[in-house]
Amino acid sequence: MTLRPLTADDVDALVALDAATNPQPWSAALWRDALTRDHGTGLVDGEGRLAGFTVSSRVLDEAELQSIAVAPGLQRRGFGLALLNALLAELRRDGVARLLLEVRAGNTGAQALYAACGGEIVGRRNGYYDHGREDALLYTFVLAGGGS
Numbered sequence: 001m002t003l004r005p006l007t008a009d010d011v012d013a014l015v016a017l018d019a020a021t022n023p024q025p026w027s028a029a030l031w032r033d034a035l036t037r038d039h040g041t042g043l044v045d046g047e048g049r050l051a052g053f054t055v056s057s058r059v060l061d062e063a064e065l066q067s068i069a070v071a072p073g074l075q076r077r078g079f080g081l082a083l084l085n086a087l088l089a090e091l092r093r094d095g096v097a098r099l100l101l102e103v104r105a106g107n108t109g110a111q112a113l114y115a116a117c118g119g120e121i122v123g124r125r126n127g128y129y130d131h132g133r134e135d136a137l138l139y140t141f142v143l144a145g146g147g148s
């Protein structure tokens, strides 16, 4: 598996992977938009197939993780950790102070990953998902060298 930047050529694979892992998947148009505006990293196997991704945006000294996923058949093998650690390392290198993200309160698997990478819960948005049915937890990762 290797990491490489996502490009417009990845849209079809992203739509498929997102649909397989996200209860509210993005449309192809949203993916195209995200790839022009945000920063995407793909995890690809030896045959060039997309096995995972992160998409993040930056504003001044803060970054936000918009999306992270690993293909269902490849989960719990350390790839999510590799993707998130690669993003955190890149943000630290660029002097970004914080990474923020929102996660469903019921998504305990992703929360375990965030805790393993040093993420801390800093807030809760009641009824943020599914028309009020599920809360969002806000996580922050304070990045060394980037201030508080």
Ligand SMILES: CC(C)(COP(=O)(O)OP(=O)(O)OC[C@H]1O[C@@H](n2cnc3c(N)ncnc32)[C@H](O)[C@@H]1OP(=O)(O)O)[C@@H](O)C(=O)NCCC(=O)NCCS
Pocket (backbone or CB within 6 Å): 021, 022, 067, 068, 069, 070, 071, 074, 075, 076, 077, 078, 079, 080, 081, 082, 102, 103, 104, 107, 108, 109, 110, 112, 113, 114, 116
């Ligand atoms: C969240 C996600 C990206 C994690 O990817 P992954 O490759 O399975 O994660 P890893 O194998 O790197 O896990 C690293 C650690 O995180 C924790 N973890 C990850 N998934 C977990 C799960 N389902 N249950 C409990 N702990 C979990 C564990 O501590 C794990 O270490 P371990 O396997 O040695 O116990 C993946 O489950 C996924 O794509 N989920 C669907 C999309 C999603 O929920 N994205 C987050 C939206 S905010």
